Amino acid sequence: MKTGLILFLLVLCFASSIFANEKDSLVTMDGRTYRVVPYDSSGVxxxxxxxxxxxxxxxxxxxxxxxxxxxxxIGLCGVYLVVTFDYDGEGYNAGALLIPFAIVGIPLFSYNLYYWIKEPGHVRRRDELQRQYDDYKKRREGAKISALPFLDFINDKVGIVGMISF
Known part of the structure; x- marks a missing residue:
């Protein structure tokens, strides 16, 4: 009777170890590979x-x-020189040469100004997500409950030991 119970528990332990080593599935999105584990939000x-x-x-x-x-x-300085000097002065000619810099610079600056304004929001959101992800990993790894088979051949005892690790 005891031998059959011990054999049954050994077979049960062996079967549970086979299912515990099951491989996680992998998903590739945007050229990056993510590990998909049931009930795990790390990939998200x-x-x-x-x-x-x-x-x-x-x-x-x-x-x-x-x-x-x-x-x-530089271009706006050229516009100032054109406006303040007469048509025949040296300042007018120098200002007229500097105006194309404004024509190129103003659209370039305006386009990038939009991204400078919205960038801090993305940085804050990324930092917030990183903190949440770190907290999630700490909670996930915090406490582990495991049940292990207990076999004592000297005293003829068989059982299951529960362990909680932090």
Whole structure:
């Protein structure tokens, strides 16, 4: 009777270990591979963080906006020179040469100004999602409850031991 019970528990432990090692499924989205685990929101958090990072402007747009602002200021100085000097003065000729800088700089600066205004919202959202994801990982890994089979051959005892780890 005891031998049959011990054999049954060993078979039960072996069967549960087979199902515990089941591979997680993988999903590829936007060239990135995500691990999909039942009841796990890690992939959702990672995808949301990735989407917010795509919306944050790069160094190229910052340089282009700064260049646009510089060209706009140079061109506006040219407009000032044209307005304040007479038609036959040297200031008028210099101002007339600087006006094309404003024509190029103002649209370039205006286009990048829009992204500079909306970027802090994406940065805050990404940081908020990252904090939520870190909290989720801490909660997920916080307490683990496990039930392990207990076999004591010396005292002829068999049972299940419950463990809670933090």
């Amino acid at each position: 958090y990672e995808q949301l963080i990735y989407e917010e990072e795509k919306q944050i402007t790069s160094i190229g747009s910052t340089v282009a906006g700064t260049l646009g602002l510089s060209l706009s200021l």
